Amino acid sequence: MITDRQPHEAITIFKPGEFKPEDHWYPRALNATIHPLMRFFLKISQERMVSRYCHLHPMVNRKFLTELLQYKPKYLWWSGTDIINVTSSIGQRQMVVIETNSSPSGQKSMPHLSDYTEYGGYLPLMENSFKLYLKGKRMIENGVLAVIYDKNQKEASGYASAMAEAFQEEVYAVLYYTGEEQKHIRYSDGKMEIKVKNRWKPIRALFRYLTQKPWNRLPIGGKSIIYNPIIACLAGGRNKLMASKAYEFFNAELNGTGLHINAPETVWDVNKTEIPLWVRKFGGHAVIKIPYSNAGQGVFTITNQKELDDFMEQEFEYQKFIVQSLIGNFHWSSSTEKGRLYQVGTMPDKLGNSYVSDLRCMIYYTAEGYRPLCMYSRKAALPLKDVLDKKANSWEILGTNLSIKTGKHEWDSDTNRLILMDLKDFNQLGLGIDDLIESYIQSILATIAIDKLADKLMSSTGGIKKKLFQSLNPDKTLMEEILNI
Numbered sequence: 001m002i003t004d005r006q007p008h009e010a011i012t013i014f015k016p017g018e019f020k021p022e023d024h025w026y027p028r029a030l031n032a033t034i035h036p037l038m039r040f041f042l043k044i045s046q047e048r049m050v051s052r053y054c055h056l057h058p059m060v061n062r063k064f065l066t067e068l069l070q071y072k073p074k075y076l077w078w079s080g081t082d083i084i085n086v087t088s089s090i091g092q093r094q095m096v097v098i099e100t101n102s103s104p105s106g107q108k109s110m111p112h113l114s115d116y117t118e119y120g121g122y123l124p125l126m127e128n129s130f131k132l133y134l135k136g137k138r139m140i141e142n143g144v145l146a147v148i149y150d151k152n153q154k155e156a157s158g159y160a161s162a163m164a165e166a167f168q169e170e171v172y173a174v175l176y177y178t179g180e181e182q183k184h185i186r187y188s189d190g191k192m193e194i195k196v197k198n199r200w201k202p203i204r205a206l207f208r209y210l211t212q213k214p215w216n217r218l219p220i221g222g223k224s225i226i227y228n229p230i231i232a233c234l235a236g237g238r239n240k241l242m243a244s245k246a247y248e249f250f251n252a253e254l255n256g257t258g259l260h261i262n263a264p265e266t267v268w269d270v271n272k273t274e275i276p277l278w279v280r281k282f283g284g285h286a287v288i289k290i291p292y293s294n295a296g297q298g299v300f301t302i303t304n305q306k307e308l309d310d311f312m313e314q315e316f317e318y319q320k321f322i323v324q325s326l327i328g329n330f331h332w333s334s335s336t337e338k339g340r341l342y343q344v345g346t347m348p349d350k351l352g353n354s355y356v357s358d359l360r361c362m363i364y365y366t367a368e369g370y371r372p373l374c375m376y377s378r379k380a381a382l383p384l385k386d387v388l389d390k391k392a393n394s395w396e397i398l399g400t401n402l403s404i405k406t407g408k409h410e411w412d413s414d415t416n417r418l419i420l421m422d423l424k425d426f427n428q429l430g431l432g433i434d435d436l437i438e439s440y441i442q443s444i445l446a447t448i449a450i451d452k453l454a455d456k457l458m459s460s461t462g463g464i465k466k467k468l469f470q471s472l473n474p475d476k477t478l479m480e481e482i483l484n485i
Contacts, residue, residue: 010184011196012157012173014164016090021118024158025108026415032042032111032422041436042113042372046070049437056434059258068259069444070369073451075232077126077133078373080104080362081443083346085435086327093344095261095438096327098246098358100446101294102228102237103209106362108154110374111422121362121373122162128366131166133227134205140191143204146172148218156209163207172196172203178212192224211294216481221462231464234473234482235457236450241268241291242473243323243450248418250449261445264324264334265427269474271319272312272461278323279308283335285326290318299401303332303394320475326357328398332388345384346419346428353383357419357429358400361443370444375436377429379400 021030044068054062082098107121117123145163149156160173174194176185184195191202205225210217215238218230228237236243244266251261264287267278279286279302287312292299300311303326323360325334330342345354357379378400384395402417419425459465470479 010175011194012160012180013174013196014157016072016133016164016168016172019122019158019161019165020197021120024122024154024161025120026154026418028415028418029109029111029420029422032420032424034111034113035421035426037433038111038138038375038421038426039113041433041440046369046371049440052434053437053441056260061257063449064257065259065441068448069441071444071448071451073365075229075235075454076102076237076447076451077129077365078102078104078228078363079237079443079447079450080106080360081439081446083359083361083439083442085116085357085359085429085431086339086341087344088339089330093435094262094341095359095435095442096264097101097442097446098264099240099394100236100243100443100450102232102364102450103211103214104360105152105155106360106374106376107158108152108309109376109418109420111420119162119165120158120264122158123165123444124173125364125373126159126162126166128371129364130163130207130227132365132367134225137205137225139204139225140202143191143202143224144194145169146174146194146203146206147209148174148176148206149209150175150177151211152209159207159209167230172201176210176217178216179288184226187219187222190221190223192218192222193460211238213292213481216483220464221484230483231454231458232450233466234469235454239291239295239473240289241320241475242453243446244268244322244324246449246453247446250445250452254445259441259445261440261449264327265338266325267323270321270323272316272321275321275323276308282323282325285332285334287324289322289324290316291320291322292318293474300401301326301328301394301397301398303328303388303392304390306391318475318477320473326398328394329384329386329388331386343384344430347378347430355379355383356398356400359429359431359439361439363440363443363447370447372440372443375421375439377421377425379417379419379428381417 050065054060080101083095086091086096130282157173160171164171186193193200193202203224214233215230220230236246247261247263286302288300302308313393325336327341333340333342343356346357348354357377359377362373364373382396
């Protein structure tokens with residue numbers, strides 16, 4: 001168990017030439033040797049990926065897919081998609097998107113691509129994407145650079161240190177918790193400012209690593225440039241309800257192209273009182289999600305009456321939920337209009353046990369289009385079973401998230417369930433190059449879908465189209481949380 005406790009300093013200064021790998025990786029990952037297949041995948045050109053994918057999917061137009069991979073986003077430049085490897089009763093495999101994150105973790109779990117670089121993916125993200133994002137934008141004169149975060153100090157500080165190296169100037173890593181008075185942060189004339197040694201400094205550009213309700217601390221507009229701005233979170237990067245709608249809208253655009261975002265069957269805008277009806281519709285097996293939670297919080301797997309009753313007894317601050325088909329073992333997965341999907345799971349261990357696992361695929365936009373940056377996998381705590389006990393805790397069999405909330409702003413990470421992309425762990429996943437390419441393309445499709453919806457939600461004056469957003473996401477509590485709406 002790794003504890004990710006935050007430092008006491010609200011603001012930490014990082015300078016060029018001070019990057020320390022041991023501060024920004026799990027020890028296991030820092031000392032691991034990347035698997036050759038993963039190294040090959042990260043280095044392969046888009047052209048070769050397109051050729052391979054179109055060879056296996058002859059209904060996909062090569063030119064159209066190439067253009068998609070070159071799509072230039074307006075808002076969501078960097079994302080991490082959680083994907084599961086599933087199959088059907090007739091053995092049709094596919095990679096299914098569970099969610100897309102607009103400030104994803106992953107660097108601390110990724111083995112180095114080469115022995116000759118100590119920066120891993122931290123510096124390439126700054127050099128090849130963050131810099132490109134800022135190019136041509138009007139920024140505050142004499143403003144500083146900052147990383148704003150509320151979790152995952154190991155990676156947030158890694159990005160700050162890499163940013164200092166990329167720009168050859170001091171960078172400020174700034175803690176910004178939700179629900180607390182912040183004496184070191186303020187807004188002045190549309191600018192975000194931080195207090196350093198009793199002096200207020202305006203931020204010209206910031207790298208956002210806020211994971212908990214980022215919209216209640218950062219504005220949708222403003223003069224301080226935000227990489228992956230808040231509209232990307234509201235449109236799906238931190239909003240599962242809007243993400244599911246974004247996928248549906250984009251799938252409609254993709255109709256006839258041979259491409260499709262694979263996602264669980266989803267019911268939107270569900271009131272709490274309606275949930276038992278939808279669970280019954282899915283055959284008694286379903287996943288209920290609070291759309292605005294993350295890090296494994298607010299997700300409830302339902303496989304028996306007790307789990308449903310326990311959920312219904314709880315009180316929640318939000319009015320709307322989503323209900324999705326549950327993908328478990330073939331004998332206890334949801335019944336849907338498209339049939340029943342079930343988890344492929346890890347390769348059986350020496351005891352014959354297979355575990356549910358997912359794949360985090362992190363991508364970023366560069367001058368060459370979207371490129372894969374890193375990957376890691378996580379497995380559930382308990383093995384996948386053919387028959388579930390009626391009193392079983394299905395989350396322990398299906399839940400893969402490693403984060404464990406131990407206090408108001410404190411998190412642990414169960415790294416015993418972390419599967420690295422290295423020589424030791426990778427083969428547990430049973431994945432080949434085509435599965436990795438499929439995951440990469442699914443990640444791009446999901447990211448584009450959210451970016452397109454974000455663009456539709458933005459007005460010509462740089463604010464959000466309030467009526468449209470309320471229509472798509474009719475949750476009063478969420479509307480009240482959004483800063484400067």
